[in-house]
Amino acid sequence: MSKFILLGLILTVPSIFGEKFRFDNYALYKILPKNLGEIKFLQGLYESDNRFDFWTVPGPFAEFVNVLSSPEHRNDLETFLVAHDIDYEIPQFNLQDAIDREAVKPYVRSDLTTMGWDSYYDLDAIYAWMDDLAKEYPSIVTIIIGGTTFEGRQIKGVKISHGTGRRIIFLEGGIHAREWISPATVTYITNELLTSDNEETVAAARDFDWYIFPVTNPDGYVYSHSTFRMWRKNRRPVRDTFGVDLNRNWNNNWLVVGASSDETRDDYAGHGPFSEPETRTLSTYLASIGDKIDLYLSFHSYGHLLLLPFGNTTEPLANYNDSMAIGRRAMGALSVRFGTQYKTGNIAEAIYKATGGSIDWVKETLKVPLVYCYELRDNGTEGFVLPPSEIMPNNLEVMDSLLDMILQARRFGYMSGGFEVRASLSVILMALLAKWLYN
Numbered sequence: 001m002s003k004f005i006l007l008g009l010i011l012t013v014p015s016i017f018g019e020k021f022r023f024d025n026y027a028l029y030k031i032l033p034k035n036l037g038e039i040k041f042l043q044g045l046y047e048s049d050n051r052f053d054f055w056t057v058p059g060p061f062a063e064f065v066n067v068l069s070s071p072e073h074r075n076d077l078e079t080f081l082v083a084h085d086i087d088y089e090i091p092q093f094n095l096q097d098a099i100d101r102e103a104v105k106p107y108v109r110s111d112l113t114t115m116g117w118d119s120y121y122d123l124d125a126i127y128a129w130m131d132d133l134a135k136e137y138p139s140i141v142t143i144i145i146g147g148t149t150f151e152g153r154q155i156k157g158v159k160i161s162h163g164t165g166r167r168i169i170f171l172e173g174g175i176h177a178r179e180w181i182s183p184a185t186v187t188y189i190t191n192e193l194l195t196s197d198n199e200e201t202v203a204a205a206r207d208f209d210w211y212i213f214p215v216t217n218p219d220g221y222v223y224s225h226s227t228f229r230m231w232r233k234n235r236r237p238v239r240d241t242f243g244v245d246l247n248r249n250w251n252n253n254w255l256v257v258g259a260s261s262d263e264t265r266d267d268y269a270g271h272g273p274f275s276e277p278e279t280r281t282l283s284t285y286l287a288s289i290g291d292k293i294d295l296y297l298s299f300h301s302y303g304h305l306l307l308l309p310f311g312n313t314t315e316p317l318a319n320y321n322d323s324m325a326i327g328r329r330a331m332g333a334l335s336v337r338f339g340t341q342y343k344t345g346n347i348a349e350a351i352y353k354a355t356g357g358s359i360d361w362v363k364e365t366l367k368v369p370l371v372y373c374y375e376l377r378d379n380g381t382e383g384f385v386l387p388p389s390e391i392m393p394n395n396l397e398v399m400d401s402l403l404d405m406i407l408q409a410r411r412f413g414y415m416s417g418g419f420e421v422r423a424s425l426s427v428i429l430m431a432l433l434a435k436w437l438y439n
């Protein structure tokens with residue numbers, strides 16, 4: 001059964017019976033190419049054989065490649081791997097078991113204590129929770145609408161602001177539907193900014209205006225909960241199938257490399273740049289505040305990577321050296337708590353060439369000084385179906401890195417925030433002290 005047919009079945013069967021697609025005995029392979037020759041074989045399979053769901057792309061720097069196979073095609077996949085002498089492990093023999101363990105929890109409206117980070121939440125829960133935050137912190141939290149979706153939903157977010165005139169940190173989550181850890185990270189950061197008494201977190205919350213969108217692909221996210229857990233794209237009907245990859249649809253080197261014009265593929269770039277309401281409306285919203293944004297972070301999973309623009313070239317463009325230095329130090333801070341090692345690099349040098357993503361457009365069009373994309377936990381063992389027990393460790397280490405990123409950015413002369421005010425105050429105090437001492 002090709003992926004095309006498989007998707008066709010998924011699209012018709014559940015709509016008739018209202019059922020979720022089950023991944024019984026679907027196996028996740030962690031393929032370990034030893035050299036570029038083996039990666040080339042895997043690239044050939046990736047490009048030509050739609051029966052397999054490549055969770056990671058066999059780029060030239062891939063240390064592993066994850067492939068999901070239905071039970072009926074496992075034999076063919078293993079025959080291919082053995083024939084080319086390619087090593088592999090099978091970390092998941094039955095993906096449905098892992099999906100069953102994800103334990104999505106309900107959120108009880110008006111009860112902020114029912115939101116947590118030991119399980120995943122659906123779109124209604126996240127949106128209701130954000131509404132409640134605005135009610136709980138009326139002078140600090142405002143609901144913001146970043147755009148609309150193909151199916152007519154709002155791209156809802158929150159703005160956290162302790163006053164006017166501050167520079168902006170923008171958080172973009174959930175543009176790929178199945179990467180559930182992304183919204184779980186972004187909602188956690190939001191909660192920390194409002195409730196933490198950690199000094200650095202309090203300062204970060206006060207010194208910047210935070211624009212936070214946990215789910216920028218709401219239609220896809222809903223579908224990944226209701227019907228097909230492995231959904232990535234939005235939900236636009238295209239010929240006999242559905243969906244455009246919203247992170248290949250931005251108007252920056254659209255469809256140049258690492259994106260597809262084949263609508264059945266998961267990296268289908270759409271029929272033109274910004275063809276999708278989600279990217280069109282969100283980019284318009286971004287443009288309206290673009291000159292105030294100091295830091296833009298996009299959250300994806302997975303692979304333990306911190307990526308910076310651009311996806312079309314390994315050339316160190318724009319402020320590459322500063323961005324790398326700040327990013328590397330922040331990933332050093334990330335590693336302290338649990339030892340998780342992130343690699344930092346531009347998209348093309350760290351994973352593979354791919355264009356039409358949000359961070360390239362934000363960097364080039366809005367000229368935002370610091371722009372990064374996190375590829376969160378894990379490293380190919382559970383992939384998109386990250387166990388709920390890993391949500392908090394992931395969130396804690398990311399929060400550590402975010403605070404350090406702000407610190408490093410200030411050291412490098414970016415992101416003054418409230419720092420300038422404090423710095424000038426201390427300069428005045430020092431001058432007064434010196435005057436008093438020497439008089």
Ligand SMILES: [Zn+2]
Pocket residue numbers: 176179247300301
């Ligand atoms: Zn992604």
